[in-house]
Amino acid sequence: MTTQLTLTALPGIPLVEPGDDLPTIILDAYARADLTPADSDVLVVAQKVVSKAENRYAHLGNIEPSAAALELAERSRTDPRLSELILRESREVLRQRPGVIIVEHQLGYVHANAGIDRSNIVSDDDQDPRVLLLPADPDASARRLRDSLRERCAVELAIIINDSAGRAWRNGVIGFAIGCAGIEPLRDMIGQPDMFGRGLERTQIAVADELAAAGSLLMGQASEATPVVLARGVRFRTSEVGSTPLLRARHEDLFR
Structure with a gap:
């Protein structure tokens, strides 16, 4: 069986202003790409356009x-x-x-x-x-966007709001999820067998962060003007927990 993930930067997203209707902007971009929303779509949306629409200036x-x-x-x-x-x-x-x-x-x-x-x-x-500024509540922003698209298109999709950050142990910035809706952000693999039957002891997969980083590759960091990326072929579990499970507890954080 072939496993495939496709990433598409939805074209023609305009400069977003406070009060703009992001669901309509995204649906128009789907149409320009000759695509229609489908079940299991994951939309990675740049934090900046969400903040602009919410007038977080x-x-x-x-x-x-x-x-x-x-x-x-x-x-x-x-x-x-x-x-x-x-x-x-x-x-x-x-x-x-x-x-x-x-x-x-x-x-x-x-x-x-x-x-x-x-x-x-x-x-x-x-x-x-x-x-x-960042959105006041990125998980709520993601839910509102997901709910609006679901209501208009009758599809079950997921939203990830991403931003870029550096890391204490590596050079360069990378995309990470600051908000999400409709997707389990952290997949717990502890106890699952590896290829040789040994149970995994510590493995948790930051699904939302991996998709946020993948989306950032197409979004870019400068003048690319492609703030919405469609991911298709993602194997994910649905969830309404938001992005909180991705946050490491302070007592487990070795860098603080």
């Missing part, structure tokens, strides 16, 4: 840095207003060096600069630049 000109933000900005050599936003979006600052602040985000994952980004964002005022 902040204007640095409106931010008053606290004493803690001023201190952090001095240590990290960042804009004090940005440091203030990072603190507001975070549970804890874990590390910092010039140009980057590593935090535990309010949503639970470890991320540089709390996921706050300026790239591929239109800002008309250099003195009051806009930055983009």
Whole structure:
């Protein structure tokens, strides 16, 4: 039996603005690709378009840095207003060096600069630049998108919202899931036999992260403008648990 996974960057996604209807934008992109939504489709959607549609913008000109933000900005050599936003979006600052602040985000994952980004964002005022925050609840965003597409198309599909992050033990950024709906994000293989009948002892597969990373290969990191990737041929289990199972418990995290 041949196993095959296909990845398609849905074409013609426009620049997303606050209030835009992402389900309609995605369905139009399906049509441009001469495709129709089908059961077991997995859509990997870039965090940035979700945040833009949800108007998760902040204007640095409106931010008053606290004493803690001023201190952090001095240590990290960042804009004090940005440091203030990072603190507001975070549970804890874990590390910092010039140009980057590593935090535990309010949503639970470890991320540089709390996921706050300026790239591929239109800002008309250099003195009051806009930055983009992560969605307030990426799992809820994924559910809303999945539910709307399911209602319009009568298909059972899954949504993964991805972002890019570095890792403590490797160079380079990689896509990872910050929200999902309709898919079991973490497959527990503990106890399953290997090829020689030995039971697996520690193996858990981060299915949502692997698909998020695959989608990132087509999305790119700069001017590619392909923020929605369709994955077909994925073997996955349906679930409504969201992305929480992917978060490692603090007492098991050897890097903190």
